[in-house]
Amino acid sequence: EIVLTQSPDFRSVTPKEKVTITCRASQSIGSSLHWYQQKPDQSPQLLIKYASQSFSGVPSRFSGSGSGTDFTLTISSLEAEDAATYYCHQSSGLPTFGQGTTVEIK
């Protein structure tokens, strides 16, 4: 099983700050890495597919990068509505999710 490890687990951030979340895979997964945002009591929403492809309708402040085993989700300028838990998800092997990173607004 491919294990995805996200860091940090939790981040408290002020509005307009830049936020970086990393996801490390236990083995190479090419670019088969996707990012989701889940707000409290809501379903997850796709932000980025295949490491760096922004999904339709997602604000441009969200971007993804990386390949192989190391990936990054960046929020360039945090807005209050971005308070959520973020998950990475790999579809190279049997699909798995990272444990999640919770972003709180200070």
Place this chain on the structure above:
Amino acid sequence: EVQLVQSGAEVKKPGESLKISCKGSGHIFTDYWIGWVRQMPGKGLEWMGVIYPGDSDTKYSPSFQGQVTISADKSISTAYLQWSSLKASDTAMYYCARHVSSGGADRNAFDIWGQGTMVTVSS
């Protein structure tokens, strides 16, 4: 509008059976893999398995193989997740979700998610 609408919350006793549903609309249901994802209370997301409604090809995570059954009725654009004997540890929110592109492999990003079905198993 492409959407997946799931059946309502369920409260069951241990040992009971259950089948929850996920109805698709706004897209060609038979052309897209539909997956199920578990989220236990306060926890993260777990990939359970997927089904291709066009031919009912089904893949399971080893963690869920034999514990649940995924099926679909393409005539009514609906996918199902069922248990034959529920356990307290099955208490969770269950989401269905659609692969981001039609056809292809049994693994991909999910672009459309249902609203979730909360299953509570308690004596």
